Amino acid sequence: MAKLLKTKPKALLIDVTGVLYESGLNKLIDGSLEAIRLLNSIQIKYKLVTNETQATREGLVSKLRRIGYEFTADDILSPGPVCRDFIIKHGLRPHLLIHPALNVKAEEAVMIGDDINSDVGGAQQCGIPGVLVRTGKFRPERDLNHPTIKPNAIVDNLLQFVQWMIKSN
Template sequence: MTSTGKWTDGVEGVLLDITGVLYESGPSEAIQGSLEAVKRLKEAGLPVRFCTNETTCTRQVLVDRLKGFGFDIKPEEVFPPIPAMCQVLKERNLRPHLLIHPNASADFSDVTTENPNCVVLGDAIHEFSYANLNKAFQILVSLNNPILFSLGKGRYYKDEGNLVLDVGSFCRALEYACDIEAEVVGKPSATFFNTAVKNMGLNAEKVVMVGDDIVSDVGGALASGMRGVLVRTGKYRSTDEDHPTVKPSAIVNNLSEAVDILIKSRKPNWDGLAELA
């Protein structure tokens, strides 16, 4: 699909992925045009929420990083998986064994982890050792009702110019070993997407998601009743455009181009009005 079309019709809110859409992972700077794009969306009166599977740091660290790039962003506009995960754990009286990145542990400070009765898997990066994965496996198989949570289920992402394994790859290993299916808290879960949509006071059909992940971002958004726009930045690969099951509402070069199309679609057709006068 080209970057023009009807995906803009009736859009009243925008969800944005962060890494690969606003900035590239690793030591970097904002992707060209993304700062101005976010600013233009807000100036146009469109509510914007940032829906991310980032679990290698706390939400506050992520917000501070984005502010360091120059983005005007508030913590309450950012929807990462960990706060939602903590809420689920409390509601269900669960005590997790955490296999997460050490930098993200502060966001679990209020969660009881003694005598675990479930496992929570995040993007642990170097913590994904055999010993740590085996420990998670042993806890799961020791439970009468093993519960595995995965903070997202991406297969890979881009870090410092290279594609690297994401949490979904390790989640699949535990699912196979324990013969269970993980509960996903994060993209592409419809529940996770809809939390951000409801926060804007909108219905899913009025919202567009812009992301660089054809499955988690675009596919998840489409399955949730939203439009899904794929950008050719971040982890994007040319083969994404011919995905066998996920067909984006549009494919654009970057966030700036998506916003240009969206903003222009909202302007009155002054030429047509002049002809009618």
């Protein structure tokens, strides 16, 4: 596999819906469960991120456990509208709230998501490299030719990225 990024990240931010499971179908995305197991076995730090507003972190954990994952609520970061308003009001950069849990600098982490705008573009605006997966919301005709957002890398799924990380060690 070609080199995806200039340096191997020290931590990952992984979007939940569209990377770990298909939203409407409540089914695993191919390779994602294996990717999480690999990450755990090589002790790479990661947090799951979601913009889910209809369920608590505990509810999301319950859903993920039903399809095979073994996460806890502490594994999930879910900023709400109040957090967003606080960040804007005080002129803070969002990564300041995310990275203390991972203990890395923004440029040492990578955001992996299926949404070119909010996942990849949002991460890049915070100084975090963004990797786009070809699962979930990904649409080649829209995402490969986005006028302003250029992913740092594009992979088939989370597993392909994790395998690249292991091989680049």
